[in-house]
Amino acid sequence: MMTDKPRGxxxxxxxxxxxxxxxxxxDHVHEGFTAKYRAEKLVWFERxxxxxxxxxxxxxxxRYRREWKxxxxxxxxxxxxxxxxxxxxxxxxxxxxxxxxxxxxYN
Numbered sequence: 001m002m003t004d005k006p007r008g009x010x011x012x013x014x015x016x017x018x019x020x021x022x023x024x025x026x027d028h029v030h031e032g033f034t035a036k037y038r039a040e041k042l043v044w045f046e047r048x049x050x051x052x053x054x055x056x057x058x059x060x061x062x063r064y065r066r067e068w069k070x071x072x073x074x075x076x077x078x079x080x081x082x083x084x085x086x087x088x089x090x091x092x093x094x095x096x097x098x099x100x101x102x103x104x105x106y107n
Contacts, residue, residue, distance in 0.1 A: 001044040001061075001073060004037055006080035010069050011039040014058040018045060022084050041082040044073045046092050 002011045002025060011034050015021035022042050025034040033039065048054035061069065076092060077083060083090065 001042075001069065002034060002039040003041050003043050003080065004039050005041075007070060009033075009037045009039050010066065010073075011037070012058060012061050012069070014051075014054050016051060016054075018042075019087055022087075041080070042084045042087070043077050043080050043082070044092075045083065045087070045090075 002013075002022070003009055011025075013021070024030060026040045028035040046054075046057065048057060061072075064072075073080065076090075
């Protein structure tokens with residue numbers, strides 16, 4: 001999730017290359033929400049074992065209310081600091097519910 005400032009706009013997206021995608025948002029490579037609202041600070045991210053689960057999680061997060069997203073962010077990042085420089089230091093691995101369909105279910 002990216003934002004323009006603490007408790008500001010919240011952008012939720014999915015990517016297979018977080019570092020590259022955050023740089024694209026910061027450099028305004030693509031027109032869209034993050035460029036329009038200057039959401040350039042990475043304040044939350046999760047690592048997933050595969051893209052199928054990542055996309056499922058993104059869709060789920062987008063359905064949640066803003067208040068819930070703010071609590072989620074503040075659980076890991078209470079001061080809403082930009083986590084971009086610490087991507088490789090933080091291990092925020094999402095652990096899906098046991099009944100979640102995983103990549104193995106698609107074979």
